[in-house]
Amino acid sequence: MxxxxxxxxxxxxxxxxxxxxxxxxxxxxxxxxxxxxxxxxxxxxxxxxFVDEDNSRPYTYTKEKKPRNPENRKHVSFKQRTIAYMEPFSLDVFISKRFVSASITHRVTSKQVAVAGTNSKDIKAVLQSRSDIPACIAVGRILADRAREADVYTATYTPRERDKFEGKIRAVVQSLIDNGIDVKVYLD
Incomplete structure (x- = not known):
């Protein structure tokens, strides 16, 4: 042809x-x-x-380079990768001027296992003040009971940067320990 x-x-x-x-x-x-x-x-x-969607410029591909800054590529140790599975429950304590709240959270699933606070109706009626040391001890006792009902007997606590491990926070943690929950405190 x-x-x-x-x-x-x-x-x-x-x-x-x-x-x-x-x-x-x-x-x-x-x-x-x-x-x-x-x-x-x-x-x-x-x-x-090959043009862009608006047909204005020819298509050019630029490959993004990975930053060589060592802060962006930090080494993650074995302990950092496995600590959430070895010690799965963490304690969170929040204290404000008006109330005290504490919870035990499963680190892997981010589910709250046990929660106690002085804003709940059953605790609010019994306490004279919702933010003093006896209120913190009561929150720790109730949280320990609820944690034992959920079959949680150990927890870890790392205070926030602005919090110091003394006073009301220490009262909540000590109350948990006294009522049968083993709390491992990590102070940096």
Missing amino acids: LRKLLPSLWQSGATALENRNIIFSCCSRSFHSSRATAAPPRSFFGVED
């Missing part, structure tokens, strides 16, 4: 051969037409340009 098409292309016009679009013009030729159509000029990337 190419033998038949090449002489007809040569006779119909030398522009197809000069642009070196022989194959394109052969493919674009219709069966019923004896004339070959002129091909559009080819682009740099191939048959069509």
